[in-house]
Amino acid sequence: MSGKKVKIIVGIEFNSRANGISRTKDWIDYRMEIFNKFTLQSLKKQTNQDFLVLVRYAEKTTDLIKDALSHYNPLPNNIKFIENKKYESIIEKSIKGYEYLYLVRLDCDDVYHKTFINQLHEYKPRKSTRALINQKGYVYDAVNHRLGNWYYVSPPFYTLIYKTKDYLAGERIPIPRGHCTVIKNPHEVIHKTNYAVIVHGKNTLNAFNNHRIGKVITDKKEIQNILKNFI
Template sequence: MGKRKKKIIVGIAFNSKKLKYNRKKRFSKRWIKNRMKIFMGYTRKSLAKQTNQGFEALIEYADRSRKKIKKQLGKYKKLPQNIKFIPKSMYKKSIRKRLKGYQYLYLVRLDSDDLYRRSFIQQLKNHRPGKGVKAIINQHGYMYDSKNHRIAPMYAKSPPFYTLIYKAKDYIKGKRYRLRGGHPAVIRLRHNKLRRRNFVHIIHSGNTTSKFRSKRNKIINKRLVVKGRYRVRRILSSFM
């Protein structure tokens, strides 16, 4: 039997990355409890509602918070088999292990408090990259203010909603694309763009770096803001 074509893995950093605003807080019981509530209420639903479940989501957490993570997970309904929390020390090995028998890795980036359209995995399954394409970028989505229940169309030139494409054998050998400066650098890779409004970037009290306003890398169309729980929920239903 020949190799299967592509392995789709959604990589989510839960509290494994040190950011300016959460260096120490990300290990606390309170932070983990609040972020787990957001993940379960939003991101997990987005993953579970994907029309094509032919993917695996690996949620990476800091090893030192293992007990707190397990305790919080125990408060919720058991995760589907294709959604797993993985300690940082095992994360890369877990990806390499899953690539056996595949030609390509589609490594999807998603934050633990955001959403993809329910058809997104199917879009990746259907995707036929051009020669030398290393990334798939989603420039169109929504920004959702969960505190004030308002949502608006959003555009970003190189947002954190992208998929990196590797030959499986190259990834296993250690090949990684250099993204100097983080996700704004993805646009400099040879890429394809998906035209649909594919993501929802969620603002909540815990992500203090995000505001419901335009800035250099994201433009919010405030003329098309939708308010009201029912109307907002109708839009979100396409994502979770």
């Protein structure tokens, strides 16, 4: 899509879907700490800052979100916490004047490689492609300080490609069961090791091993050298 105008938007759900514990002050404060320590650093470290981040949260927790944010430095202009109900309207306003929308998925406690946004700007997908999938990544156990390689056929690290006119007309790429069904759409795989899952709480053993392949890396210097490309 050389010469095409592409708007890259990273969509992050903070607590917009879940109920219960994710809407309590303790959960929000803890998750905000994780977001600032990992995800935010990854976004700020992107070598190409031509993108918009929309972190959406449940309207009922607006005061708690604002209070949690107040304990940290102001966010960069291209990273915004927004009420869930405003998500679609902000996207629609942001993509006007662009030919394509690249809608990137990221969880509020995970990270992308520092070159990932630039990779998207430079990537030239086939005309029929609806999704770009990152199958290879790392998993970092921040509790026990160990690192492993991850492989997932249809992981939660993907980018949906829309023509702006189609998105504004209401078209949505079907992913009925979330990230597991992204791969059922016309897609291309980006073969770089582009993400890191951050394991930061209880039940670290299961989460760490879910999709891990190969050896576990425990050497602190090696871990640091790898993670500096992400956070």
